[in-house]
């Protein structure tokens with residue numbers, strides 16, 4: 609197990625260059641920072657602020673340097689997840705689907721929801737789908753569970769603002785990689801690395817994390833990322849997922 613107290617100390621000294629960052633996959637290094645953030649209690653922004661040389665515009669790419677501390681500390685840096693980027697997925701990892709609105713599936717049963725906030729309004733990075741607590745949340749397409757975040761039940765800032773959250777990686781039939789993100793769930797039903805199929809139930813909706821609104825504000829916050837989760841860019845879910 610990683611010695612998170614030690615890693616936190618290293619981070620605070622600004623030596624994150626030697627701390628469990630694995631830039632082999634640009635799509636996954638940020639994920640690792642999220643993992644570090646959750647385990648050390650330092651926010652991602654704080655980690656970046658403490659280590660401007662590492663997290664500046666020119667993020668260096670050096671496997672050996674960046675994995676050194678992980679080995680030295682006897683720790684790990686989270687799941688060995690495949691990612692996109694300079695090492696694009698090999699053909700054997702490609703799915704047999706097209707990731708688009710005609711092939712993807714709505715993450716909630718029809719008739720169970722209404723769109724309460726669109727993508728882009730007020731800087732909103734996803735689409736909010738208001739639905740009763742405990743509604744089935746389903747994978748929008750075949751994929752691999754990339755991130756599972758368990759809410760601590762208290763924190764409503766930083767990553768925890770998403771509450772109980774799942775991110776699924778979808779590599780389409782051209783090797784292009786997308787990620788779908790499902791936030792504010794009441795229960796999570798999959799594990800990192802698990803293969804899921806389109807329409808498979810992955811969670812129950814809820815209002816965990818930073819949620820407001822009348823009647824408890826129960827809703828699914830759905831995001832779609834193109835390229836890399838955290839390193840790619842968000843796209844409008846309504847252009848990719850029927851709803």
Ligand SMILES: [Zn+2]
Pocket residue numbers: 725732734735736829830
């Ligand atoms: Zn939202």
